[in-house]
Amino acid sequence: MTPKPRNLKDALAQSEAGAALLQRYGASQRAAAAIEPECQRILPGFQPTRSGGCELRGTTLRVNAPQPAQVAKLRQASPRLLRLLQQQGLDVNEIKIGVQPRALSSSERRAPAEVAIGPAVAAGSRRPMDSQTKPALAFARKLALTLPDSPLRNAAARLARSLSLGLARMRESDQPGDQQDREEHDA
Numbered sequence: 001m002t003p004k005p006r007n008l009k010d011a012l013a014q015s016e017a018g019a020a021l022l023q024r025y026g027a028s029q030r031a032a033a034a035i036e037p038e039c040q041r042i043l044p045g046f047q048p049t050r051s052g053g054c055e056l057r058g059t060t061l062r063v064n065a066p067q068p069a070q071v072a073k074l075r076q077a078s079p080r081l082l083r084l085l086q087q088q089g090l091d092v093n094e095i096k097i098g099v100q101p102r103a104l105s106s107s108e109r110r111a112p113a114e115v116a117i118g119p120a121v122a123a124g125s126r127r128p129m130d131s132q133t134k135p136a137l138a139f140a141r142k143l144a145l146t147l148p149d150s151p152l153r154n155a156a157a158r159l160a161r162s163l164s165l166g167l168a169r170m171r172e173s174d175q176p177g178d179q180q181d182r183e184e185h186d187a
Contacts, residue, residue: 028061032048032049035054036049038077046074056092061092064098065100144156
């Protein structure tokens with residue numbers, strides 16, 4: 001006889017760890033629903049009830065916004081959001097707001113040759129920012145040479161290649177007039 005399939009919620013509820021997980025998820029969703037109208041007013045389109053938007057751990061609510069600018073606005077509103085939560089009877093003493101990490105799928109990752117690094121130009125000048133790129137390149141190369149074989153070492157090597165390509169492109173895009181302008185600017 002084949003066992004009857006159960007849905008995930010029922011299966012989780014039958015174990016102690018699963019039941020605790022369901023309870024924490026429910027509390028997180030209640031907290032998210034309590035602040036959602038205010039969040040919508042502050043940031044139209046931001047939904048704290050979406051997956052990863054809010055997580056309640058003990059008396060701390062962690063709110064994850066997709067963009068840094070949204071984080072800044074939510075941090076300014078955190079006293080108001082905390083008051084709303086407490087008015088709803090939720091035992092929350094602190095709100096931590098951060099940027100939600102975005103997982104890259106393999107189709108979104110690009111090979112180093114595809115990374116677009118254009119000439120970085122300082123605001124108000126036409127001088128490429130070699131002074132910032134060269135130390136970063138040296139650091140990435142050093143990491144790639146000194147780290148043990150690992151994903152971090154591979155990432156450092158890819159970064160070094162990308163920065164090296166970017167510097168080469170900056171040099172190629174330099175025009176003779178630009179070089180003269182830079183020399184006059186440095187003098």
